[in-house]
Amino acid sequence: MIQLFRVSKEYGRFRHALADVTCTIERGEFVFLTGPSGAGKSTFLKLLFRDEPPTSGQILVNGRNIGVLPPSQIPYFRRSVGVVFQDFKLIRRKSVFENIAFVQNVLGLSRAEQKRRAYQVLKRVGLHHQMNAYPDELSGGEQQRVAIARAIVNEPTLLLADEPTGNLDPVLSEEIMRLFLEINIRGTTVLVATHDFDLIRRMGKRVLSLDRGRLRDAPLRRDASPTAVREAPFLPLG
């Protein structure tokens, strides 16, 4: 599904956001990407949905080297990837329905089809009754669920989430993670960047750890304490 081979990303000559990262994420996997602030988590995700190109190395998503994708092809690639952001990134002047149906609207799908798809995904996230509400009328948790609905409306094979629970309380965070699990069970590969170690521990999924731009695969035990995780988070997989 995703293969990174010796990927580096530099901002200027002296800032190495990612250094020589090599890893593979299989189709249908649920993976956490963790690490302290500034470790390179967001950069990692930005490279995966081609918000930025890598400085060097190869990134294969569904067998396609997205590092060399021509600019005209990037929008089409992005439609095959769902992305959820910490700050939701909803368009304030558009209703929940319009936010979700945006790409379908651009593509000229009939209004009825847009509504049918939006209703389906909103039902999955439990917000079908808020179709005509505006983002400012919703709580943080609801806004994030709308963002998730928008991310999955095109039925992507890959869902990326950048600190999706960063602005939410623990109960809402749990709820959002349950949604990601449901999406993953339906076959979508899910990659969640977070530094919420409690959440990672409870979920018991594979973890990719980043530290100062370098990556190590680390198993995170359910019984590990947050302190232990922080002190020794990068245990190599056996």
Added chain:
Amino acid sequence: MVKPRYIFGEAWSIARSGARQTLLAIGLIALSLYVPALFALLSKNLGRLSTDAETPAAVITLDPAADGRGIARRLADDSRVREIRIVSSDAALARFRRAYPELGAALGDLKEAPFPPTIEVRMRPSAGPGAGTAVAAAARSWPGVEIAESEEEIGRRFSDGVRIVRAAGLALGGVLVLAAILSVASAIRLALDLHRDEIEIMRLMGATETAVRAPFWLHATGEGLAGGALALVLLYATYRLGLNYLARSPHPVLSMFWGSFLDWRAVTLMPLIGAAAGLFGSMISLTRRT
């Protein structure tokens, strides 16, 4: 392929979300097009008065009791003269009404004919410059002739004047259309600032550059079109105001300068220039990096 329904919907949404900026841009474009259009209107009216091949080289104004035919026969004896035309008071009034239909009505109430009878003299091309002046000078001493004026020099100077007004209008028009383009570009930049986050989100969600830009192009083109149309309305209002004023208090010179409105081609062109300015302004402000 971006669907037109989406482009129109988004353009309308952009206009509504920044209504004040939209109105400001329309006003600026209207102002930028109004001034050169006013020059075009003046130039058109002045142009009607300028000389051409059919303009008489000399005009002999007769005493109402004079023997017009006799004077005409005398003028026709000159071998340099190509054509003699006697214009009676009634014919002069009819001609005025044809040329200035809006002002002709104002003269309807007069009991006496406002224009004296005249003889228009046209020279042969072989007569050379100054022939009209010579004929007018000779006729001045004839009985029954009140005034004899050569139109040659006046006509030449008048044509030069019209050319200067046209050139000034064109230059000013160019500058102001450029200003209109920059105004639209600024207005679009303002709209972009208002929608910068949205544009970023749209791109992240997989919107193509055309899907991002086309609504702004359409929005700006619409602003230009509306600005051009508003300038046209303002110009017509100015023209009607001028006519009403001149109908109430006729002026011998101003009345001639303010006789007709722009033709349909110029009228169509104004909103189109506005639309083109809008489209161009939006294109220079919307780059891949914005």
